[in-house]
Amino acid sequence: MSELKTRINEDVKTAMRAGDKPRLSVLRMLQAELKQREVVDAVELTEAVIHAVVEKMIKQRRDAQAQFQNAGRTDLADKEAAEIAVLLDYLPQQLGEAEVAALIEQAITETGAAGGKDIGKVMAWIKPRAQGRTDMGKLSGLIKAKLG
Incomplete structure (x- = not known):
């Protein structure tokens, strides 16, 4: 079992003992x-899979929050x-704005990206380094702005 x-x-056990119903609800x-991922999708729960699930849940909540x-x-x-x-709490330490900007610069340099047509190449390079540590939608927008 992953850490x-x-x-x-x-x-979950701690939240149950403390009677923290809102936190318990989210954790459940x-x-x-x-x-669902483990049983139905037959996916091994690695740290990366768990981070992807947490990111998806955060994105859903941000969308709902904006609508509300x-x-x-x-x-x-x-x-x-x-x-x-x-x-x-279940994602790795988030990258700061300066770290994201430096990562984008490094990605552009390493991939030799020159324009809008190279956005996919830059995203492919940057995704494993930034996944779970920043909002990938915002990151994509920053890359588009930089290359576009």
Whole structure:
């Protein structure tokens, strides 16, 4: 069992003992999603797979949060923000803006990218180095802006 999966299971037990229902709810959703990947999709739960699941759940919550804010439902938007905060604990240390900019520069230099047609090449180089450590959608936008 991966170290991260063990940590999630222990955190579920801790949240149950503490009576922290909001945190417990998020962790149980995470466990269910991981079980889905493991059993139905027959995927071994490596750290990278778990990080991908957590990123997907965070993205879903950010989308929902934006929709709730646009609809004036700040109570539900706040709930989504709290869930995002719990999920962020299971991703590696996030890259700062300067680190992201340096990584993009390095990717462009290493791949010899010259324009918009090379965005895919730069993303392919950068993805394994940044996955789980930054918002890949924002990263893609920064690369497009730089090369476009």
